Amino acid sequence: MSEDMKKIAGVMGWPISHSLSPRLHGYWIEKYGLNAEYRAWPVKPEELAQKLTALKSDCAAEGAVFRGTNLTIPLKETAFDVVDTLDPSATRIGAVNTVVLDEKGGLTGRNTDGIGFTDSLAEETDVTALSGGTALILGAGGASRAIAVALADLGLSDIIICNRSAARAEALAGHIGDVARAAPWDRRSSLLEKADILVNCTSLGMTGQPPLEISLGGLKKTAIVSDIVYVPLETELLKRSRRQGNIAIDGLGMLLHQAKAGFEAWFGVKPEVDAALRTHVLDGLKGS
Incomplete structure (x- = not known):
C-alpha cells in the first residue's frame, strides 16, 4: 500500500443515516490533515460479506485503499462469521464493532465498546x-x-x-x-x-x-x-x-472514546477526545 493513496474507512449498519460516526471521524481527518475519507454504507446483514469484499476492489478502482469499517446495529454479531480473524476483545464480548484490514488483506474483527x-x-x-x-x-x-x-x-x-x-x-x-x-x-x-x-x-x-x-x-x-x-x-x-x-x-463519551482505536488502526494517527470534538459532534446532534 502506497502512503500516497487515500485511505477509506466508514460505518455500516441498517439503517445508517442517523450515525454520528462520519461527523466524528471527519473531524479528526481534517484536524490531522490526512489523505483519508470516512463514509456511511447502508448494509443489511445478509449483504455484509459481499460488501466487505467489494469495497476492497471498489476503493482500488478509485485509486484508494479500503482500511476497514465500524459496524452498528444489526451487524455486530453477523460479522463473527464474516471476518477472517477475531481479536480477543471481540471473542470475549461476543460482538464486533470494528473491522480492520491487515497487511495481507485479511479482515480482523475487534470490539472497542468496552x-x-x-x-x-x-x-x-x-x-x-x-x-x-x-x-x-x-x-x-x-x-x-x-x-x-x-x-x-x-x-x-x-x-x-x-x-x-x-x-x-x-x-x-x-x-x-x-x-x-x-x-x-x-x-x-x-x-x-x-x-x-x-x-x-x-x-x-x-x-x-x-x-x-x-x-x-x-x-x-x-x-x-x-x-x-x-x-x-x-x-x-x-x-x-x-x-x-x-x-x-x-452516552456521548462512550461513542467518542470507542472510536479512537479504529481511527488509529485505519489511519495511523492516535486521535484525541477533547472539548472541541464533543462540541462538534453535539452540533450534529442539534441539527439532526
Missing part, C-alpha cells in the same frame, strides 16, 4: 474505586455485553443483569462468568440499594421510545449513573440522578 465505556467513566470519576463493588446493568444487548465485560475487568465483584427478557439476561450473565447474575426486570428499583454503578443499556428514555420507569429512591448518593443513550443527551434518568447528587454520565 474500552470506550471505561474511558468515558474515567473522564468523570476514579474507576479504580469501583473494584469490589456492585453494578446494575439494565438491558442485555450488544452494548450490555461490552459494558459487563468492562466492569468485570475493573474488578467489580457483583454484576447484576436486569432485562425484560429473563432468558437473555441469564445468557449474558453466563457469558460473563461467576461475577455476573441475572435478575427479574420488576426488581430493577429494589436492586438499586446495592448498586455502586447503574448503567442503562436499553433504548428506554431515548427520543421516540417509552420512558425508563425506575424509582431512584434507594440509590446511594455515592453511586454513579450512566446512560448510553445520547439522544437526548440528558435523559430523564440522568436529570433525576443529578438532582439527587449522583455523578451522571451521558
Whole structure:
C-alpha cells in the first residue's frame, strides 16, 4: 500500500443515516490533515460479506485503499462469521464493532465498546474505586455485553443483569462468568440499594421510545449513573440522578472514546477526545 493513496474507512449498519460516526471521524481527518475519507454504507446483514469484499476492489478502482469499517446495529454479531480473524476483545464480548484490514488483506474483527465505556467513566470519576463493588446493568444487548465485560475487568465483584427478557439476561450473565447474575426486570428499583454503578443499556428514555420507569429512591448518593443513550443527551434518568447528587454520565463519551482505536488502526494517527470534538459532534446532534 502506497502512503500516497487515500485511505477509506466508514460505518455500516441498517439503517445508517442517523450515525454520528462520519461527523466524528471527519473531524479528526481534517484536524490531522490526512489523505483519508470516512463514509456511511447502508448494509443489511445478509449483504455484509459481499460488501466487505467489494469495497476492497471498489476503493482500488478509485485509486484508494479500503482500511476497514465500524459496524452498528444489526451487524455486530453477523460479522463473527464474516471476518477472517477475531481479536480477543471481540471473542470475549461476543460482538464486533470494528473491522480492520491487515497487511495481507485479511479482515480482523475487534470490539472497542468496552474500552470506550471505561474511558468515558474515567473522564468523570476514579474507576479504580469501583473494584469490589456492585453494578446494575439494565438491558442485555450488544452494548450490555461490552459494558459487563468492562466492569468485570475493573474488578467489580457483583454484576447484576436486569432485562425484560429473563432468558437473555441469564445468557449474558453466563457469558460473563461467576461475577455476573441475572435478575427479574420488576426488581430493577429494589436492586438499586446495592448498586455502586447503574448503567442503562436499553433504548428506554431515548427520543421516540417509552420512558425508563425506575424509582431512584434507594440509590446511594455515592453511586454513579450512566446512560448510553445520547439522544437526548440528558435523559430523564440522568436529570433525576443529578438532582439527587449522583455523578451522571451521558452516552456521548462512550461513542467518542470507542472510536479512537479504529481511527488509529485505519489511519495511523492516535486521535484525541477533547472539548472541541464533543462540541462538534453535539452540533450534529442539534441539527439532526
